[in-house]
Amino acid sequence: MKRRDFLKKVIKAFFLTLTAFIFSASIYIYPSNIRKRRFHYIYLMDEDDLPKKGVRKIEFHYEREHRIVNSRVFVVAGNDKFTAFSPVCTHLGCLVNWDNNKKEFLCPCHGGKYNASGEVIAGPPPKPLTRLPLEIKDGKVYVGIKV
Amino acid sequence: MGKIFDWIDSHFGVKEPHKRFLQRTIPPNVNYSYCLGGIAFTYFLMLAFTGLLLSIYYVPSEKEAFKSIIAITNEVTLGWFIRSLHKWSANLFIVFIIFHAIRVFIHKAYKPPRELNWMAGVLGFVVAMASGFTGYLLPWDQKAYWATEVGTSMFGTVPLIGDYLIYAVRGGLDINGTTLIRFYSLHVLYLPISMVIILWAHFHMVKRQGIAKRL
DSSP states (O other): OOHHHHHHHHHHHHHHHHHHHHHHHHHHTSOTTOOOOOEEEEEEEEGGGSOSSEEEEEEEEEEETTEEEEEEEEEEEOSSOEEEEOOBOTTTSOBOEEETTTTEEEOTTTOOEEOTTSOEEESSOSSOOOEEOEEEETTEEEEEEEO | OHHHHHHHHHHHOOHHHHHHHHTOOOOTTOOGGGGHHHHHHHHHHHHHHHHHHHHHHOOOSTTTHHHHHHHHHHTSTTHHHHHHHHHHHHHHHHHHHHHHHHHHHHTTTTSTTSHHHHHHHHHHHHHHHHHHHHHHHTTOSHHHHHHHHHHHHHHTTSTTTHHHHHHHHHTSSSOSHHHHHHHHHIIIIIHHHHHHHHHHHHHHHHHHHOOOOOO
């Protein structure tokens, strides 16, 4: 083998090793504990405390991976029907607030607005607010979230 | 100064090879707008220096980060001053990179043979912005948290590899201590090292190609 050909092979091997290294590095930086979020029903409040009308913000907490996570949900009272909305804006994940004067959900980050049915009325959000299932059992209200 | 420097230089030999660069004649019709890049570089040096000082007191952990920032601001002697210098230098660094880029653009200095240097400059700007973004999380307050929530969520909008990117950047499903360590590591190691390499290449090309003639 000529020296030139040999060196060419060495350079090729070097770049192959480099590619393998970059590939391993990109696997290395990916966290190993990523799992699918599981669906859980979490106690929210007693049935008597459900709002008669309008929108109420309910704060609750749960435990995940030995850490207390504070969370909140908006319960909207309709005609004998309750809807729960996740407060997470569908744009980039900020938490929306309910403006009781304007009767709309407002996201503080980029001005996304939703009406009381969770539909987008202004701003950048691509989707309506996520509806969360509510379950009433033995006078207690549970909300279904992915934990 | 002269004698000590001459003694060092007689052994180290740094003066002679840099004479061409340090004692070169400045081309005619150069005005103060040609200083913008140099000003940006001065801010980079300020950032490196104050950053080194801040790293002595800052603790990049979920429980300690915010406390250590409060301690730097209120308890450490001149801590508020060093922190402010770092913060304002960071802002002005970005501002002067933009001014510099505008000057280069107006003078059409991005044209061949300097197109690679324009690319190096753009890369440097990206690294500067990334440094700003990662540094923003380090105070670990509400503003930092939500800015990072928004910023990292944007990674999720990349087609196909969005989920990989978002979890790789956050180090988990949500923003927590792991994210803080990652951002700290990027902010004090990866990005500054990249910046130094990019700036070396940038200055090397300026030295080789000279300053573009004005229109």
